[in-house]
Amino acid sequence: MNRSLRLNLALVACIAVTVLLSLMAGKVWIPLDAWVAGDPRWPIIAELRMPRTVLAILVGGALGVSGAAMQGYLRNPLADPGLFGVSSGAALGAVISLYFGYTASAWLLPAFALTGAGLTMAILALLVGRSGSMIVFTLAGVILSSVAGSMTALAISLAPTPFATSQIVTWLMGALTDRSWDDVWLALPLLALGGTLLALTGRTLDALTLGESAARSMGVDPLRLQLLIVVGVALCVGASVATAGIIGFVGLIVPHLVRPFVGNRPSAVLLPSALAGALLLLLGDCVVRAMPTVSELRLGIAMSMLGGPFFLFLLLRMRRGLA
């Protein structure tokens, strides 16, 4: 059994155990013997914790595989799926729906967020054109991210009511609180499609290890690769933001966690990153739920608290490597 397979099986086993924990843990601890349809606590599991658990797996997996694909594509270990502005665009879409108070239907906010992600992706494609250049791609992403970020800030500062401001700020922090099966059914097809597109890039990302010229001489089509990456990451990140808000750092962290076990080959990092992302978000969600705080700690904040020091650790390690 090779080391990739061993790691993937271990991660699947850990996810299975954490799923049980996720269904039991929360403000109310629900032991296994209460998992029967007639038990009064069963609706908590079936209607609240199950969709939340499934969503944590889906969103964590999508962010993990997106991070691994982005790092492989940009050949930069510090790349993050939020780099090309799709998460900021999705957030802006959601913020606009909150600004105008379009919260009557459960579908409106995610629909606005997905529209924001789609529009950002389309503008990105227009800006990059047929050049296929990675530098143009990155710069265009940074510009879009900054424009969407400034418009989000504008929406917060001009929000019509304090309630709208509070809703926007809270939503931006990212969480899986009160998510339903509707959110799962909305996100599932988009995340599945996005994940599949990114899985197709594996061997091409390997070829890119040798640089753009060598990869092109080996038959890599840079435009096709860019299209797969942009659409794949946009679907994964857009659907994640639409259902869970902005949860940063997962895509940055998990590829680094799996590389010591599977090596640096970009294709070998994709699947374990998806599994590790799912596990990380699931564990994080269990922790924020079980914490004895008056209101639940937002998952996005918890991930940032983990991600910031991890980023610093990466920086120090890179600096040591350069010394």
Added chain:
Amino acid sequence: MLTLGGRRVLDAISTTFTPGRVTAVLGPNGAGKSTLLSCLAGLRTPDEGRVLVDGQPRSALSMRDLARQIGLLPQGADVHWDVDVATLVALGRYPHRARWGETKADGAAVARAMAATDVTQFATRPMTALSGGERARVLLARVLAGEPQWLLADEPLANLDPAHQLGTLECLREVTRSGAGVILVLHDLNHAIRVADEVLLLCDGRIIAQGTPEDVLTPQRIAETYGVSSHIGTTPDGVRFIVTSQMAR
């Protein structure tokens, strides 16, 4: 013809490369050597004219088919992730990839390429643990693993010590024995006369001369092309050499 940034980098180039032979592309800096190689490998498209591969227009071939026929070793090739040697050499099989994983033929081609460049003993070592010379051999092995009909290398001897330079030249000569053609961009005239069956001399994007090293690399032509004077001699064991010096003013 090819224009880059308003400058005509290649102009009225018309030439044919012969399979089973080593052709050295020579010329001063900015002559258009690397650009010519990029055009041949399909990385650049000429503004006018076309490239034929075995009589077929290059544009008629898919990127994958072209990559199967032409292997390129770019100048100063980078390795962006610290993968092990065997993984890196196996990347050379990318144009031949089957839908599901590596085939026996892939494994055999990788083993042959590693043996030919004498890197088999490093198979499990990470690329960062190799010396410059070892690294250059591994990168050459990557191209050889693709078993191309044409091997194009842009300054493959840069950063190598004399022993590894000669070893690499011998390895490249060996490639032609299977009938493949080798096109090298070189700066050192001595390497060219040592390895090449044919020399293509470029200057300002034009072909100055093409033929055997003896015919092309004459003191007069070297002076006209490089602006240096030269002395051509032969060692006691029959190896030709060129010594260049600044021209008397």
